[in-house]
Amino acid sequence: MEHGVRGQPRFPRGQLPRPSHTVVDRVPKIREEPFRYIDDSGEYNVFVPEMRENSGGPSWTNGTPDGSSVSLADFFVAKPGDSAATINAALDQGKNLLFTPVAYHLDEAIDVSDPNRVVLALGLVTLVPENGNAAIRVGDVDGVKLAGLLIDAGARNSAELVEIGPEGSNADHADTPTSLQDVFFRVGGAHVGRAYVSLDVNSSDVTADHLWLWRADHGSGSAPSRTSSTTGQPRSTPTTRPATRGAIPDDRSTSRR
Numbered sequence: 473m474e475h476g477v478r479g480q481p482r483f484p485r486g487q488l489p490r491p492s493h494t495v496v497d498r499v500p501k502i503r504e505e506p507f508r509y510i511d512d513s514g515e516y517n518v519f520v521p522e523m524r525e526n527s528g529g530p531s532w533t534n535g536t537p538d539g540s541s542v543s544l545a546d547f548f549v550a551k552p553g554d555s556a557a558t559i560n561a562a563l564d565q566g567k568n569l570l571f572t573p574v575a576y577h578l579d580e581a582i583d584v585s586d587p588n589r590v591v592l593a594l595g596l597v598t599l600v601p602e603n604g605n606a607a608i609r610v611g612d613v614d615g616v617k618l619a620g621l622l623i624d625a626g627a628r629n630s631a632e633l634v635e636i637g638p639e640g641s642n643a644d645h646a647d648t649p650t651s652l653q654d655v656f657f658r659v660g661g662a663h664v665g666r667a668y669v670s671l672d673v674n675s676s677d678v679t680a681d682h683l684w685l686w687r688a689d690h691g692s693g694s695a696p697s698r699t700s701s702t703t704g705q706p707r708s709t710p711t712t713r714p715a716t717r718g719a720i721p722d723d724r725s726t727s728r729r
């Protein structure tokens with residue numbers, strides 16, 4: 473699917489099954505990924521683009537896009553060796569979260585319970601749940617942004633790797649949705665990995681841009697006897713508006729955008 477692409481589409485316009493790709497001119501609702509920059513005074517900030525509606529093409533073609541700046545002083549900068557407890561303590565103090573590049577082995581979930589928090593990585597940071605826990609749990613709150621993360625299942629089976637809203641979430645987030653950008657999930661490959669569900673979305677109005685959810689079919693931890701995950705289609709959970717639970721495809725990769 474090409475969604476909101478400007479310029480000549482790579483695929484013929486139309487609907488499945490003929491042609492084999494769907495081209496949608498405009499995206500009903502989408503947000504660009506937050507990014508770091510240095511302001512005129514030499515200070516580091518993170519720019520958080522606003523949600524766009526009925527949009528197409530990149531947001532920066534006509535100058536600075538709409539959005540807001542957050543000082544790096546308002547972020548906890550996670551470094552090698554920081555535990556989930558240390559990170560959660562910073563989130564409880566009202567900090568946003570910036571991961572420096574490394575693999576973080578988590579003995580409990582990172583809990584993002586306040587609205588409008590930014591969780592951003594430098595490069596592509598790896599989060600590995602070690603005790604059958606989730607890597608990240610987001611509350612049923614407005615406007616959380618998750619970006620630039622690889623969630624790599626650990627050897628102990630996790631019920632889910634990332635949860636967006638607890639089961640039974642029913643709040644309306646249409647005006648300020650939570651968003652996921654460049655968030656990837658892997659079960660097996662580099663090491664043994666086990667997870668029942670990779671991405672469990674119970675909150676309403678969540679937007680996603682560039683997600684990969686896969687179970688490895690090669691690598692040292694890819695043998696079926698060493699990895700486990702659900703296979704088949706996403707499932708619906710009974711909320712006020714339908715939400716999906718993203719099951720990991722069996723021995724293949726897929727993107728959802």
